[in-house]
Amino acid sequence: MSYPKLDIDCFKIHHNAQLIIEQLALKNVSVTPVTKSCLGHPIIARVLIDAGASMLADSRVENIQRMVQGGITVPKMLIRTPMLSQIADVVAYCDITLNTEFQVIQQLSRVAKQLNIKHGVIIMVELGDLREGIMPNDVIGFIRKVILLPNIIIKGIGANFSCRYGVAPDDKNMQLLSDLADGIEATFGITLDIISAGNSSSINWVLDHQGGTRVNNLRVGEAIFLGCVPVEQNQIVGLYTDAITLTAEVIEAKIKPSLPWGHRGANAFGEKENLHDRGIVSQAILALGRQDVCITGLHPPDDMNIVSSSSDHLILETSKTSLIVGKNVQFGLDYSAVLSAMSSSSVHKAFHHDYKINGSRGTIALGSASQDIGPLAQH
Numbered sequence: 001m002s003y004p005k006l007d008i009d010c011f012k013i014h015h016n017a018q019l020i021i022e023q024l025a026l027k028n029v030s031v032t033p034v035t036k037s038c039l040g041h042p043i044i045a046r047v048l049i050d051a052g053a054s055m056l057a058d059s060r061v062e063n064i065q066r067m068v069q070g071g072i073t074v075p076k077m078l079i080r081t082p083m084l085s086q087i088a089d090v091v092a093y094c095d096i097t098l099n100t101e102f103q104v105i106q107q108l109s110r111v112a113k114q115l116n117i118k119h120g121v122i123i124m125v126e127l128g129d130l131r132e133g134i135m136p137n138d139v140i141g142f143i144r145k146v147i148l149l150p151n152i153i154i155k156g157i158g159a160n161f162s163c164r165y166g167v168a169p170d171d172k173n174m175q176l177l178s179d180l181a182d183g184i185e186a187t188f189g190i191t192l193d194i195i196s197a198g199n200s201s202s203i204n205w206v207l208d209h210q211g212g213t214r215v216n217n218l219r220v221g222e223a224i225f226l227g228c229v230p231v232e233q234n235q236i237v238g239l240y241t242d243a244i245t246l247t248a249e250v251i252e253a254k255i256k257p258s259l260p261w262g263h264r265g266a267n268a269f270g271e272k273e274n275l276h277d278r279g280i281v282s283q284a285i286l287a288l289g290r291q292d293v294c295i296t297g298l299h300p301p302d303d304m305n306i307v308s309s310s311s312d313h314l315i316l317e318t319s320k321t322s323l324i325v326g327k328n329v330q331f332g333l334d335y336s337a338v339l340s341a342m343s344s345s346s347v348h349k350a351f352h353h354d355y356k357i358n359g360s361r362g363t364i365a366l367g368s369a370s371q372d373i374g375p376l377a378q379h
Protein backbone atom coordinates (compact mmCIF):
# COMPACT_ATOMS: atom_id res chain seq x y z
CA MET A 1 0.00 0.00 0.00
CA SER A 2 1.28 3.47 -0.87
CA TYR A 3 0.95 6.68 1.07
CA PRO A 4 -0.59 9.18 1.62
CA LYS A 5 -3.65 6.99 1.77
CA LEU A 6 -7.26 7.83 2.34
CA ASP A 7 -9.08 4.92 3.98
CA ILE A 8 -12.78 4.91 3.24
CA ASP A 9 -14.72 2.50 5.40
CA CYS A 10 -17.83 1.51 3.46
CA PHE A 11 -19.31 -0.30 6.45
CA LYS A 12 -19.28 2.90 8.52
CA ILE A 13 -20.61 5.03 5.68
CA HIS A 14 -23.37 2.47 5.14
CA HIS A 15 -24.19 2.53 8.85
CA ASN A 16 -24.31 6.35 8.97
CA ALA A 17 -26.43 6.63 5.84
CA GLN A 18 -28.87 3.95 6.99
CA LEU A 19 -29.27 5.50 10.44
CA ILE A 20 -29.91 8.98 9.06
CA ILE A 21 -32.31 7.70 6.41
CA GLU A 22 -34.26 5.72 9.04
CA GLN A 23 -34.36 8.52 11.63
CA LEU A 24 -35.60 11.09 9.13
CA ALA A 25 -38.10 8.63 7.64
CA LEU A 26 -39.82 8.66 11.04
CA LYS A 27 -40.46 12.35 10.34
CA ASN A 28 -41.59 11.62 6.78
CA VAL A 29 -38.48 13.29 5.40
CA SER A 30 -36.51 11.50 2.68
CA VAL A 31 -32.73 11.77 2.48
CA THR A 32 -30.90 12.31 -0.78
CA PRO A 33 -27.23 11.50 -0.05
CA VAL A 34 -24.77 13.99 -1.55
CA THR A 35 -21.75 12.33 -3.14
CA LYS A 36 -19.66 15.42 -3.95
CA SER A 37 -17.11 14.77 -1.19
CA CYS A 38 -16.24 11.45 -2.84
CA LEU A 39 -16.53 12.79 -6.39
CA GLY A 40 -19.49 10.57 -7.16
CA HIS A 41 -17.45 7.42 -6.76
CA PRO A 42 -19.59 4.48 -7.93
CA ILE A 43 -18.52 2.27 -4.98
CA ILE A 44 -19.83 4.88 -2.55
CA ALA A 45 -22.96 5.34 -4.64
CA ARG A 46 -23.67 1.61 -4.34
CA VAL A 47 -23.12 1.69 -0.59
CA LEU A 48 -25.58 4.59 -0.24
CA ILE A 49 -28.20 2.84 -2.37
CA ASP A 50 -27.71 -0.32 -0.34
CA ALA A 51 -28.30 1.79 2.80
CA GLY A 52 -31.71 2.82 1.47
CA ALA A 53 -31.16 5.85 -0.77
CA SER A 54 -33.54 6.04 -3.71
CA MET A 55 -31.91 9.10 -5.30
CA LEU A 56 -28.37 10.53 -5.20
CA ALA A 57 -27.17 14.11 -5.50
CA ASP A 58 -23.92 15.74 -6.54
CA SER A 59 -22.81 19.29 -7.25
CA ARG A 60 -20.91 18.46 -10.44
CA VAL A 61 -22.18 16.98 -13.66
CA GLU A 62 -18.83 15.20 -14.16
CA ASN A 63 -19.38 13.28 -10.91
CA ILE A 64 -22.91 12.36 -11.93
CA GLN A 65 -21.62 11.21 -15.31
CA ARG A 66 -19.13 9.01 -13.46
CA MET A 67 -21.97 7.41 -11.53
CA VAL A 68 -23.99 6.85 -14.69
CA GLN A 69 -20.98 5.27 -16.37
CA GLY A 70 -20.41 3.21 -13.23
CA GLY A 71 -23.85 1.67 -13.68
CA ILE A 72 -25.74 3.66 -11.04
CA THR A 73 -29.33 3.80 -12.22
CA VAL A 74 -31.24 5.54 -9.41
CA PRO A 75 -32.38 9.12 -10.25
CA LYS A 76 -29.63 11.70 -9.88
CA MET A 77 -29.98 15.30 -8.77
CA LEU A 78 -27.54 18.09 -9.69
CA ILE A 79 -27.47 20.39 -6.66
CA ARG A 80 -25.52 23.27 -8.13
CA THR A 81 -27.27 25.52 -10.63
CA PRO A 82 -26.20 24.22 -14.05
CA MET A 83 -23.66 26.13 -16.13
CA LEU A 84 -25.10 27.27 -19.44
CA SER A 85 -22.02 25.77 -21.10
CA GLN A 86 -22.87 22.28 -19.74
CA ILE A 87 -26.60 22.10 -20.43
CA ALA A 88 -26.35 19.18 -22.89
CA ASP A 89 -24.48 16.98 -20.38
CA VAL A 90 -26.74 18.09 -17.56
CA VAL A 91 -29.86 16.98 -19.41
CA ALA A 92 -28.19 13.76 -20.53
CA TYR A 93 -26.99 12.66 -17.08
CA CYS A 94 -29.18 14.35 -14.46
CA ASP A 95 -32.85 13.71 -13.81
CA ILE A 96 -33.42 16.71 -11.58
CA THR A 97 -31.52 19.99 -11.14
CA LEU A 98 -31.73 22.76 -8.56
CA ASN A 99 -32.35 26.05 -10.34
CA THR A 100 -32.57 29.79 -9.84
CA GLU A 101 -32.14 31.29 -13.33
CA PHE A 102 -34.91 31.37 -15.93
CA GLN A 103 -32.43 31.44 -18.79
CA VAL A 104 -30.90 28.18 -17.57
CA ILE A 105 -34.26 26.42 -17.29
CA GLN A 106 -35.12 27.68 -20.80
CA GLN A 107 -32.01 25.95 -22.14
CA LEU A 108 -32.74 22.78 -20.12
CA SER A 109 -36.18 22.81 -21.71
CA ARG A 110 -34.80 23.28 -25.22
CA VAL A 111 -32.36 20.36 -24.91
CA ALA A 112 -34.86 18.11 -23.13
CA LYS A 113 -37.33 18.75 -25.94
CA GLN A 114 -34.73 17.83 -28.57
CA LEU A 115 -34.05 14.58 -26.75
CA ASN A 116 -37.74 14.04 -26.12
CA ILE A 117 -37.24 13.55 -22.38
CA LYS A 118 -38.62 15.31 -19.32
CA HIS A 119 -36.27 17.18 -17.00
CA GLY A 120 -37.21 17.84 -13.39
CA VAL A 121 -36.44 21.15 -11.69
CA ILE A 122 -36.45 22.22 -8.07
CA ILE A 123 -36.71 25.97 -7.66
CA MET A 124 -34.38 27.23 -4.93
CA VAL A 125 -35.65 29.95 -2.63
CA GLU A 126 -33.43 32.47 -0.82
CA LEU A 127 -34.09 32.19 2.91
CA GLY A 128 -31.33 34.36 4.32
CA ASP A 129 -27.97 32.62 3.88
CA LEU A 130 -27.51 34.57 0.63
CA ARG A 131 -26.11 31.86 -1.54
CA GLU A 132 -28.38 30.48 -4.28
CA GLY A 133 -32.10 31.20 -4.38
CA ILE A 134 -34.88 33.37 -5.72
CA MET A 135 -36.16 36.03 -3.33
CA PRO A 136 -39.38 34.68 -1.75
CA ASN A 137 -41.55 37.45 -3.21
CA ASP A 138 -40.40 36.62 -6.73
CA VAL A 139 -41.08 32.88 -6.61
CA ILE A 140 -44.69 32.93 -7.85
CA GLY A 141 -43.77 35.17 -10.80
CA PHE A 142 -40.80 32.92 -11.63
CA ILE A 143 -42.89 29.76 -11.63
CA ARG A 144 -45.52 31.47 -13.77
CA LYS A 145 -42.89 31.59 -16.54
CA VAL A 146 -41.27 28.20 -15.90
CA ILE A 147 -44.56 26.34 -15.99
CA LEU A 148 -44.97 27.27 -19.66
CA LEU A 149 -41.68 25.66 -20.72
CA PRO A 150 -42.01 22.34 -22.58
CA ASN A 151 -40.39 19.15 -21.19
CA ILE A 152 -39.75 20.77 -17.81
CA ILE A 153 -41.44 19.30 -14.74
CA ILE A 154 -41.52 21.44 -11.62
CA LYS A 155 -40.66 18.82 -9.01
CA GLY A 156 -40.62 21.14 -6.06
CA ILE A 157 -38.89 23.92 -4.21
CA GLY A 158 -35.86 23.97 -1.98
CA ALA A 159 -33.55 26.04 0.15
CA ASN A 160 -30.02 25.93 1.44
CA PHE A 161 -28.72 26.94 4.86
CA SER A 162 -25.47 27.27 6.79
CA CYS A 163 -23.23 27.59 3.76
CA ARG A 164 -22.23 31.18 3.07
CA TYR A 165 -23.06 32.98 6.27
CA GLY A 166 -23.98 30.08 8.52
CA VAL A 167 -27.64 31.12 8.67
CA ALA A 168 -29.35 28.18 10.35
CA PRO A 169 -32.73 26.63 9.61
CA ASP A 170 -35.44 27.60 12.12
CA ASP A 171 -39.23 27.46 12.50
CA LYS A 172 -39.61 30.82 10.81
CA ASN A 173 -37.69 30.22 7.58
CA MET A 174 -38.95 26.63 7.32
CA GLN A 175 -42.55 27.88 7.73
CA LEU A 176 -41.97 30.35 4.90
CA LEU A 177 -40.82 27.48 2.67
CA SER A 178 -43.96 25.47 3.57
CA ASP A 179 -46.21 28.47 2.94
CA LEU A 180 -44.59 29.06 -0.43
CA ALA A 181 -45.21 25.42 -1.38
CA ASP A 182 -48.90 25.77 -0.43
CA GLY A 183 -49.14 29.09 -2.28
CA ILE A 184 -47.59 27.68 -5.49
CA GLU A 185 -49.89 24.66 -5.46
CA ALA A 186 -52.99 26.83 -4.88
CA THR A 187 -52.00 29.36 -7.54
CA PHE A 188 -51.10 26.93 -10.31
CA GLY A 189 -53.10 23.82 -9.41
CA ILE A 190 -49.96 21.66 -9.40
CA THR A 191 -48.50 19.30 -6.79
CA LEU A 192 -44.97 19.79 -5.55
CA ASP A 193 -43.44 16.39 -4.73
CA ILE A 194 -40.22 17.61 -3.17
CA ILE A 195 -39.75 20.30 -0.54
CA SER A 196 -36.00 20.04 -0.02
CA ALA A 197 -35.06 22.06 3.02
CA GLY A 198 -31.29 22.06 3.13
CA ASN A 199 -28.25 19.99 3.99
CA SER A 200 -26.85 18.24 7.07
CA SER A 201 -27.39 21.40 9.10
CA SER A 202 -31.17 20.91 8.79
CA ILE A 203 -31.18 17.43 10.36
CA ASN A 204 -31.57 18.68 13.92
CA TRP A 205 -34.43 20.97 12.93
CA VAL A 206 -36.27 18.06 11.30
CA LEU A 207 -35.75 15.77 14.29
CA ASP A 208 -36.82 18.43 16.81
CA HIS A 209 -39.74 19.86 14.88
CA GLN A 210 -43.23 19.13 16.18
CA GLY A 211 -46.35 19.73 14.16
CA GLY A 212 -47.01 20.09 10.46
CA THR A 213 -44.54 21.01 7.78
CA ARG A 214 -44.33 20.58 4.04
CA VAL A 215 -40.61 19.81 4.33
CA ASN A 216 -40.10 16.25 3.06
CA ASN A 217 -36.51 16.03 1.81
CA LEU A 218 -32.94 16.87 2.86
CA ARG A 219 -29.76 16.63 0.81
CA VAL A 220 -27.18 15.15 3.18
CA GLY A 221 -23.42 14.80 2.73
CA GLU A 222 -21.34 15.72 5.77
CA ALA A 223 -23.47 13.86 8.35
CA ILE A 224 -23.13 10.64 6.36
CA PHE A 225 -19.40 10.84 5.65
CA LEU A 226 -18.15 12.61 8.77
CA GLY A 227 -20.83 11.61 11.25
CA CYS A 228 -21.32 15.14 12.44
CA VAL A 229 -23.71 17.94 11.82
CA PRO A 230 -22.25 21.41 11.19
CA VAL A 231 -23.55 24.35 13.30
CA GLU A 232 -24.78 22.45 16.34
CA GLN A 233 -23.64 19.38 18.17
CA ASN A 234 -24.50 16.02 16.78
CA GLN A 235 -27.96 14.83 17.71
CA ILE A 236 -28.11 11.49 16.02
CA VAL A 237 -26.21 9.30 18.44
CA GLY A 238 -24.41 6.33 17.01
CA LEU A 239 -22.87 7.85 13.90
CA TYR A 240 -19.26 6.95 13.11
CA THR A 241 -17.02 10.01 12.94
CA ASP A 242 -14.03 8.08 11.60
CA ALA A 243 -15.43 6.57 8.42
CA ILE A 244 -12.72 8.38 6.46
CA THR A 245 -9.11 8.72 7.67
CA LEU A 246 -5.85 9.82 6.08
CA THR A 247 -2.56 8.02 6.76
CA ALA A 248 0.87 9.43 5.92
CA GLU A 249 4.40 8.13 6.32
CA VAL A 250 7.25 9.57 8.37
CA ILE A 251 10.31 10.38 6.22
CA GLU A 252 12.46 12.11 8.85
CA ALA A 253 12.39 12.06 12.65
CA LYS A 254 14.88 14.18 14.60
CA ILE A 255 15.43 16.09 17.78
CA LYS A 256 15.92 19.71 16.70
CA PRO A 257 15.87 23.23 18.10
CA SER A 258 12.45 24.90 17.76
CA LEU A 259 14.02 28.18 16.65
CA PRO A 260 15.40 28.54 13.10
CA TRP A 261 18.72 30.33 12.59
CA GLY A 262 20.16 32.50 9.83
CA HIS A 263 18.63 35.52 8.11
CA ARG A 264 14.84 35.07 7.87
CA GLY A 265 12.52 36.15 5.06
CA ALA A 266 9.05 34.86 4.22
CA ASN A 267 8.66 31.12 3.57
CA ALA A 268 7.81 29.51 0.23
CA PHE A 269 4.17 30.54 0.62
CA GLY A 270 4.86 34.18 1.46
CA GLU A 271 4.09 33.57 5.14
CA LYS A 272 6.21 34.74 8.06
CA GLU A 273 5.27 33.40 11.46
CA ASN A 274 6.21 35.03 14.74
CA LEU A 275 8.34 32.55 16.61
CA HIS A 276 9.36 32.00 20.19
CA ASP A 277 11.94 29.60 21.49
CA ARG A 278 10.37 26.39 22.78
CA GLY A 279 13.73 24.74 23.33
CA ILE A 280 14.56 21.38 21.85
CA VAL A 281 11.64 19.54 20.22
CA SER A 282 10.95 16.13 18.81
CA GLN A 283 9.98 16.79 15.20
CA ALA A 284 8.91 14.49 12.41
CA ILE A 285 8.45 15.16 8.72
CA LEU A 286 5.64 13.31 6.96
CA ALA A 287 5.37 12.80 3.21
CA LEU A 288 2.16 14.81 3.02
CA GLY A 289 1.65 18.37 1.89
CA ARG A 290 -0.64 21.09 0.66
CA GLN A 291 -0.73 19.38 -2.72
CA ASP A 292 -2.41 16.41 -1.10
CA VAL A 293 -4.87 17.86 1.36
CA CYS A 294 -6.12 21.05 3.01
CA ILE A 295 -3.80 20.81 6.03
CA THR A 296 -5.94 22.98 8.31
CA GLY A 297 -8.70 20.35 8.06
CA LEU A 298 -6.55 17.55 9.55
CA HIS A 299 -6.94 16.29 13.12
CA PRO A 300 -3.67 14.70 14.29
CA PRO A 301 -3.52 12.12 17.11
CA ASP A 302 -3.82 13.64 20.62
CA ASP A 303 -0.14 13.84 21.46
CA MET A 304 0.96 15.33 18.15
CA ASN A 305 0.85 18.89 16.85
CA ILE A 306 0.92 20.04 13.25
CA VAL A 307 3.40 22.91 13.29
CA SER A 308 4.07 23.67 9.61
CA SER A 309 3.44 22.45 6.10
CA SER A 310 4.72 23.01 2.59
CA SER A 311 3.66 21.54 -0.75
CA ASP A 312 5.13 18.14 0.09
CA HIS A 313 6.07 18.15 3.78
CA LEU A 314 4.08 18.14 6.97
CA ILE A 315 5.95 18.88 10.17
CA LEU A 316 4.66 17.35 13.36
CA GLU A 317 5.92 17.83 16.88
CA THR A 318 5.33 14.97 19.23
CA SER A 319 5.30 14.97 22.97
CA LYS A 320 4.86 11.35 24.05
CA THR A 321 5.08 9.06 21.04
CA SER A 322 8.43 9.15 19.34
CA LEU A 323 8.12 8.74 15.63
CA ILE A 324 10.66 6.89 13.51
CA VAL A 325 11.24 6.77 9.79
CA GLY A 326 8.76 4.52 8.03
CA LYS A 327 6.13 4.77 10.74
CA ASN A 328 2.60 5.86 9.82
CA VAL A 329 0.44 8.56 11.35
CA GLN A 330 -3.33 8.53 10.95
CA PHE A 331 -5.38 11.74 10.83
CA GLY A 332 -9.05 12.54 11.17
CA LEU A 333 -10.49 14.91 8.57
CA ASP A 334 -13.01 17.71 8.39
CA TYR A 335 -15.12 18.42 5.31
CA SER A 336 -12.50 20.58 3.59
CA ALA A 337 -9.84 17.92 4.16
CA VAL A 338 -12.07 15.14 2.80
CA LEU A 339 -12.93 17.20 -0.27
CA SER A 340 -9.32 18.11 -1.01
CA ALA A 341 -7.84 14.66 -0.33
CA MET A 342 -10.53 12.97 -2.43
CA SER A 343 -9.81 15.32 -5.32
CA SER A 344 -6.04 15.06 -5.06
CA SER A 345 -4.48 12.76 -7.63
CA SER A 346 -1.51 12.18 -5.32
CA VAL A 347 -3.57 10.59 -2.52
CA HIS A 348 -4.26 6.85 -2.76
CA LYS A 349 -7.83 5.85 -2.03
CA ALA A 350 -8.54 2.57 -0.32
CA PHE A 351 -12.18 1.59 -0.24
CA HIS A 352 -12.79 -1.04 2.41
CA HIS A 353 -15.69 -3.20 1.42
CA ASP A 354 -16.55 -4.60 4.77
CA TYR A 355 -19.66 -6.17 3.44
CA LYS A 356 -21.14 -7.51 0.28
CA ILE A 357 -23.32 -5.18 -1.68
CA ASN A 358 -26.04 -7.10 -3.41
CA GLY A 359 -28.80 -4.55 -3.51
CA SER A 360 -30.78 -6.03 -0.66
CA ARG A 361 -30.74 -4.58 2.82
CA GLY A 362 -29.61 -6.30 5.96
CA THR A 363 -26.95 -8.38 4.27
CA ILE A 364 -23.89 -6.99 5.94
CA ALA A 365 -21.23 -9.65 6.16
CA LEU A 366 -18.08 -8.55 7.93
CA GLY A 367 -14.88 -9.04 6.04
CA SER A 368 -11.79 -7.06 5.35
CA ALA A 369 -11.36 -6.90 1.61
CA SER A 370 -10.00 -3.60 0.49
CA GLN A 371 -9.22 -2.07 -2.83
CA ASP A 372 -6.54 0.47 -3.59
CA ILE A 373 -7.97 2.90 -6.10
CA GLY A 374 -5.45 5.40 -7.21
CA PRO A 375 -3.61 7.56 -7.06
CA LEU A 376 -4.42 8.28 -10.68
CA ALA A 377 -7.02 5.63 -11.26
CA GLN A 378 -9.80 7.55 -9.61
CA HIS A 379 -11.37 9.02 -12.71
Ligand SMILES: *Cc1c(COP(=O)(O)O)cnc(C)c1O
Pocket residue numbers: 034036059079080160198199200201219220221222223230
Ligand atom coordinates in the same frame (compact mmCIF):
# COMPACT_ATOMS: atom_id res chain seq x y z
C1 LIG B 1 -23.03 20.36 -0.55
C2 LIG B 1 -24.49 20.61 -0.60
C3 LIG B 1 -25.35 19.87 0.21
C4 LIG B 1 -24.85 18.87 1.23
O1 LIG B 1 -24.30 19.57 2.31
P1 LIG B 1 -23.74 18.81 3.61
O2 LIG B 1 -23.44 19.91 4.56
O3 LIG B 1 -22.55 18.07 3.17
O4 LIG B 1 -24.83 17.93 4.10
C5 LIG B 1 -26.71 20.10 0.08
N1 LIG B 1 -27.20 20.99 -0.80
C6 LIG B 1 -26.40 21.75 -1.59
C7 LIG B 1 -27.01 22.73 -2.53
C8 LIG B 1 -25.02 21.58 -1.51
O5 LIG B 1 -24.22 22.32 -2.30
